[in-house]
Amino acid sequence: MSDNQSWNSSGSDEDLETAESGVGQPVGIAEYSGILSKWTNYIHGWQDRWVVLKNNTLSYYKSQDEREFGCRGSLCLSKAVITPLEFDECRLDISVNDSVWYLRAIDSEHRHQWINSIELHRAESGYGSESSLRRHGSMVSLTSATSGYSTTSTSSFKGHSLREKLAEMETFRDILCRQVDTLQKYFDGCADAVSKDELQRDTSSFCLKLMFQTSILTNIPLLLSIPVSEP
CATH class of the missing domain: 1.20.5 (Single alpha-helices involved in coiled-coils or other helix-helix interfaces)
Incomplete structure (x- = not known):
């Protein structure tokens, strides 16, 4: 797992695998956090932000050190639409009604980890569904998305x-x-x-x-x- 993201509380890679398999799943999903680039505006472009996934809510802070000052924005993921872009293996867009967050991960594997974590939180809250994960307007399952990421991660970066x-x-x-x-x-x-x-x-x-x-x-x-x- 990248140094730029973390599972807090008792969370770990083993906990994630346990939650995915459904065997011995703990009550509630551990907080997931890390650095993602977020599109700000035409002047500043992409800026690194500390993003926190907790209780089916996605929040972001200017940096990890500024969490004590409160988040700069948050999205409830209950009705969010997650769009991993095919032409950019690092980017994912998360939209709730008219609010859209344009985010970029470090690489395709990092993006997959975030999407997987979001889907786990949505499933835990009872809102997870295939309709929330879209690719250019067409609905795709998490399984097909995973296979797509594996292919991409092993492909050339030319x-x-x-x-x-x-x-x-x-x-x-x-x-x-x-x-x-x-x-x-x-x-x-x-x-x-x-x-x-x-x-x-x-x-x-x-x-x-x-x-x-x-x-x-x-x-x-x-x-x-x-x-x-x-x-």
């Missing part, structure tokens, strides 16, 4: 830099698409507000014109009764 660039481009595309959707909703709301304002302005202008015309018609007799001054 063109790894290109895959990383493609993975970053895909991340940019996903984020841009979400921002475009957000902006479109904002502009639609603005358009509705502008339409309402224009309607109010048109109505007010019409009322003013009507009042002006009524005033003129009302005062025509008075205007006609005023004699024209002689030169």
Whole structure:
């Protein structure tokens, strides 16, 4: 197991194997934690974060030393969708409704360990299912995913830099698409507000014109009764 992740409490690799087999499984799953790269923004890009998996909740901190200051964000995994990307063997996306975490592990084996741990926590909480693990929109089982990781881990790393660039481009595309959707909703709301304002302005202008015309018609007799001054 990598130095960048750990099983806390009484957890260990043996405990993980015991939990997987279902023989002598302890009450509750041990906390799982370690370093994952998390996409932050266009300026800072990928940043290492200390991620903790506990009680079916995924939380992250800026570093392990800052846990005492509280987490910077958390996701309840009950309805989370986990997406391991095929074109980037290190990346996994975790989404809950509109909230999406873009994460990257050290390698494919590290990613598999995290996905396996998440699925164990979900199963322990009663929410584990194959529908929570997706690959490019298609549902895959944990078994098929495991075989995929084994194949990937033994394959050549030729063109790894290109895959990383493609993975970053895909991340940019996903984020841009979400921002475009957000902006479109904002502009639609603005358009509705502008339409309402224009309607109010048109109505007010019409009322003013009507009042002006009524005033003129009302005062025509008075205007006609005023004699024209002689030169």
